[in-house]
Amino acid sequence: MIYYKTYIRGENCEWVTFVHGAGGSSSIWYKQLRAFKEKFNILLIDLRGHGKSKNVKRKWFADYTFADVSKDIIDVLNHLNISSTHFVGISLGTIIVQSIAEKEPSKIRSMVMGGAVIRLNFRSQVLISLGNLVKHIVPYMWLYRLFAWVIMPSQRHRESRSLFVREAKKLCQKEFKRWFKLTKGVNGFLSNLLAKETEIPTLYIMGEEDYMFLPSVQSHVKKQKNSKLSMIAKSGHVVNVDQPDEFNRLSIGFIQRQHSQVFAR
Template sequence: MIHYKTYIRGEDCEWVTFVHGAGGSSSIWYKQLKAYKENFNVLLVDMRGHGKSKNISGKLFKTYTFDDVSRDIIEVLDHVKITSTHFVGISLGTIIVQIISEQAPERMRSMVLAGAVTHMNVRSRVLITLGNMVKHFIPYMWLYRLFAWVIMPSKRHKESRSLFIREAKKLCQKEFKRWFKLTKGINRFLGTLFDKEPPIPTLFIMGDEDHMFLPFVQMRVKKRQFAQLSLVADCGHVVNVDQPEEFNRISIGFIQKQSTIAQGMYVWNPA
């Protein structure tokens, strides 16, 4: 089983499960943990090959698919006996959360998808093609640094960029290649995934400077019945790090209102 950690506020409190992105770990939520622990029970997971799950991945997981990674998290829910939970995902973690909404919709109360990846633009596809061509010949950190600079180019994104690079250093070359294989045919996969909308309240939180992914999220949200978009100013791809207080305010407010929204008594407005 992958590594996880729980923070329990009380038996009557709802659960929130955090899912990090590729190359990161549960430590990227350090700016959310205090605020969330005051309101919810919290489950943090390290996906296979990442964080403290790195030590067990080589022994148990030989091949990686998005479905496999998602089932890892469902196994943790079963082990901890969490019947239903809200999910908060960042970057690639938003793909995993979406897959869980298909695999086990009854376990999901709502979704907060931050820095969501719904489509790869031309620039990112060129980078992926280049990465697949040279991944066996050059150190993976060269590729990861390049990706980090392209996705988070601004001076304002320096902390997020540095955090992701620092976390990625904890991976090994073999783990990086296993995860990189998931990028093959990624747009076709994402198109199929996001064309189906489960009836689950969903909030996309995007930075207004997330030039690589924001335009596609805006198009997706317009076609969805159960989704809404909140834009955070002066913010790049990693919203929870660039603007943590605003991210916490918006996401916690959204999650807290779900039971009332379901009863048709409240219309949530993040402004």
């Protein structure tokens, strides 16, 4: 089983599960923990090959799929007897949350999608194609630093860039290749995933400077009745790090409203 850590406030408290992005670990949520622990039970997860899950003795397959990674999280929820939870995801972690929503919708009370990835634009597709061409000959950290800079180019994104580069150093080259392969055909995967509107309440929290992914989210939310979009000024792709107080305020408020609405019915 992948590594996880819980913070339990009380038996009657709602659960919130945090899902980090590729190259990160559960440590990227350090600016959320204090605010969320005051109100919810918390489940932090390190995705396979990341953080402390890197040392988990388990026979991984040569290639990963989003279904495999999603099942890892579902297995943890079942192990902990968590029947349902709110999910907070960031970047590629939002794809995993959406995959869980398709496989096990009853497990999810609501979804908060930070820096959501629902479609790769032309520039990101070119980057990924280039990466796939050279991933066997170029050190993976060179590629990761390049992607981090392209996705988070501003000076005020520096902390987010540094955090993700620092976390990515804990991956090995082989693990990076496995995760990088997930990006191949991701647009088709996401199109199928999002073709049917989910009934799960969803809040997208995007940085106004997230030029790679914000436009597709704006277009998507306009067509969805159960989804809302909040944009945060002076923030790029990694909104929970760039503007943590606003991210916490929006996400906690959204989750609490879902809880209140259940009792109001």
